[in-house]
Amino acid sequence: MDLIKLTISEAKKGLKKKEFSARELTENYLERIKKLNPQLNAFITVCEKEALESADHADKLILQGETWEAQPLLGIPFSMKDVYSTKNIRTTAGSKILENYLPPYNASVYQKLIDSGAILLGKTNCDAWGHGSSTENSDFGPTKNPWNLDYVPGGSSGGSAAVLAADMTIFEIGEDTGGSIRLPSAFCATVGLKVTYGRVSRYGAISYASSLDSMGPMGKNVSDVAEILSVIAGSDSHDATSSPRPVEDYSSSLNQDIKGLKIGIPSEFFSKGLNSEIKDAINKALQIFKEKGAEIVDISLPHTEDGIATYYLIASSETSSNLARYDGIRFGNDREYFGQEAKKRIMLGTYALSSGYYDQYYLKAQKVRSLIKNDFEKAFNKCEVILAPVSPIPPFKLGEKIADPLQMYLVDVYTVLINLAGIPSLALPCGFSKAGLPIGMQIIGPQFSEKSLLNVGYQYEQATDWQKMKPEL
């Protein structure tokens, strides 16, 4: 059996039947990481010693009769974007400021995962502080796209999607402020969910922009993502912005009929600027939904064009405030260690919040944010979910956009709106370009509609084979 190709449910089945131990499983992934990380640069830190200890502990529990009902991820290896605080395991946020930082406490998401028996393999590469769309802004060097090493994996959670595509982990936890889970998922042909703002606790995740940051699961298929969400979702007394709404069982409701489901198509997303191969792939996906009985509805999101400007003002303002804490006194290196992109965003945000400019920039952006939220509320009166491309272009080459920041920012034109509206969106693969590079789509729903999005995604996945495609490495 090829242990590195397993999904969560397959790995659990094997552990239950004692076909392999948690230690064997973990060793296989560590070996795979050792083999592939030198070319992909997808992990910043691999915690081999801790992982093997956790694996032995899991094997002991399994032997003692511990059940997967009590610990749903018992013995399952995983990895996390390096923005989650992990007690005494180095956490860098992709920045040299934190190159030696050992958090004294755990992020709530990580605590929930280890409490449910999962085994941390390591921390994955990302644009420093989440600032980027290609992982080229990591102070630890860019991650390569496993489908073609000359191309970027997307960002900022580029390491997360790359390790999934390259079978260096079973599941991942990413973080999405303006598209950082969905763009890498689209560029690497993996599945990623940006949850409703507050559905998953932000406690212990290193902040980029606090009113937009969303923690979320990434996996090899939709049912894995649903299972992880059931573990990590929920309110948290450490995060006052987390939602008190009860957590649903996201796995049990997959496979519901979508006959009569109204799928909205926003005309603004399919106008100029959308690559024709991506357009074709989305149209083919629409055909599959129609065959399953869904109804296609034309909708409009009139403020689509204002998304990038609004997003960069709000995100830069909030990041300038969040990064003010890095002064080298209590932890981390001093401010000289910030990379170019972080310095630029701190400067933009400081300017947008400064006396005399606040109303013109930050406050205005917050008002436009209200308009964008209203656009989606109106749209969801006409449809239950929205189907859209993740990115206007397929994966691009390393170095291609790094010199032109505005062009890089525009890659996020279809993703930032979702963060501004605080709504969930599921990204999943829907094809490949002629050059053999992945194409992704996103299924967007109203706030707290994760259950329905996962079902719709699962229905599509069952009708296609994209998730079974693997890069040659």
Added chain:
Amino acid sequence: MAKFDIRHTAKLANLGLSSEEEEKISRELEEILSYVNKLNEVDPDLIGVEPTSHITGLENVTRPDETSPSLTQTEVLQNSKNTHNGMFKVPAILEDL
């Protein structure tokens, strides 16, 4: 638009920029600021619109006023390069008179 005052903003942001960085960041930010000025076109739609700061609309989140365990002094100080008698050592702000 008035020329972006890079030195004043860098001072507010507590960033020491080299002259090369000043030049590069000024150029890039002026381009980005002229792009975000497109929001001026939305002005007529903004009359009477409230700004959004919290997107799911939670208000007045409280918790019981009870003590709970927190990090130890050793844990809090473990990442600092400069401590003194169990405290953080910080640069002087006021000088001796």
